[in-house]
Amino acid sequence: MEHLELFFKSIFVDNMVFATFLGMCSYLAVSKKVSTAVGLGAAVIFVMAITVPLNWLLDTYILKDGALVWLGEEYASYDLSFLSFIMFIATIATMVQLVEIIVEKFSPSLYNSLGIFLPLIAVNCAILGGSLFMQSREIQSVGLAFNYGVSSGIGWFLAILAIAAIREKIRYSNVPGPLRGLGITFIITGLMAIGFMSFGGMLTGGEEEAVEEKTAQVETIEEAKNLANNELEIKE
CATH class of the missing domain: 1.20.5 (Single alpha-helices involved in coiled-coils or other helix-helix interfaces)
Structure with missing residues (x-):
């Protein structure tokens, strides 16, 4: 039950884009085509599914206060939590490089269409936010951390897929001149955020x-x- 509740809340109620507005740079820049949005969204899910549980293990057994007790009682007082940001970002950057190599190998067209935004996943605040929220929520197991990483990635994927589908349609709509481009995109994002927040009462x-x-x-x-x-x- 705990896994299921965390899964749906991370997708709909605590959505990375609509609840905390993280990862907006890639969300706005790579959402002009559905095919490109699907590729980047899948990459984000993959990266978060690996980095969040890895960072949970780092935080639990190395970084937080008293985590090194497994090395011996003399290490029980060590607190390496000040290294959290550096270690989390290093893990994320490593996984992004792996994703970049895989995408370039198996889908060169997608690699070219994503351009600079694929390596920029390493500094995507939604990816780092997943690990930091995992830390602040005090998630108790690596299974829950994996669940949170996958569900948060799916939430970001649904957000960029939805806005990409809408932006493809509104190209042929009579949008007022001052609102064309990012203007109407921000308005639609706000309306979708209200829609996603309505799931809060249900969950x-x-x-x-x-x-x-x-x-x-x-x-x-x-x-x-x-x-x-x-x-x-x-x-x-």
């Missing part, structure tokens, strides 16, 4: 019910305690 209802249930249990316990105290007072 957080269970949490509210759980809180209400716990509150009711606490109230029942309090009533039982008060009743017991009253009985003791009567006996005295």
